Amino acid sequence: MLNPALLAVVTAAAAIQYELADEKPMPWPLAFLVAPLVLHRGTREVLPKTTRSHLGAWVAQHPVEHAGFALRAVSLRDPVREGVRFGISNGLLAVDTEGRLTGTLAAGKGRAPDRASEAGRIVAQAGFVGKWLAKIDQPATAFVMLGVAP
Template identity: 35%
Template sequence: MNLTWDKRAREVAYLLNPAFCGEVIRRCIEAYQQTARQSMPFPLIFLILPIVLHKSTRETMPRTARGHMYSWLQENPHIKVGFAQRARNLIQVSKEAQTFLMQFNTLTVDVQAELSVSRRRRPRIPALEQGEVSDCFKKAELLGKWFANAGSSITIYTMWGVKP
């Protein structure tokens, strides 16, 4: 998906805009930081959107992070079908969201290539507290907790059947 904005279908540009995708990524990283008490490894940024934005994957995810990601993937092997292609397709979108977050000083990358988000007070927007958008945000937070407890980036990529 290396298309400039004027070449993208309007629906794709609206749904995969940097502000929304950035918020999904930000919530995932923040949950990772709170759980692991450290910054998130950079390579994981490219797994967030293909997991959270894929509706059937998102709907299959549990409500809480009590279980382990590995166990969930073992119980739901169909989740990995087509994942590698989805991940490839969303690389550019992930990069755009990362750039957006960095422009607003919300995301930093340190010299060890680890990601941190600043703690900022988010305005309460009632429209975002329900429906599919809210579900994406909640699952991004769950994913951040799972990532924090799943091991190294290489281990997580291996669980998903892709290479960094």
């Protein structure tokens, strides 16, 4: 699950949904929150069903997932960087002049996996997380809530 191609697709899915929700591209640091939220099965399975749930409330209701989050985020730092580089070099991700990520997933190159597969569920949840994170004004707020230093 830590291969650069999957991490690039996960980040692209989040960036696409973030931009649809916020009308601005996703700040690149948020890529480091998306992966640990969706790659860890236990966390992925207890993510809220709608974006109406506030991140702070979700953290308070899921202390077990929150307790291990910072360690997972730190351990995924290098794979996420590699995934972002892979995404940029293969046209799945682009960075604008403000350091925001845009994603592209289309038929053929960068196509999202079938939702029936584990990878497909991960990518679908990454899109949800992108949309969910768009509700937070500052990326640093999400980092603080999740106990990770930006």
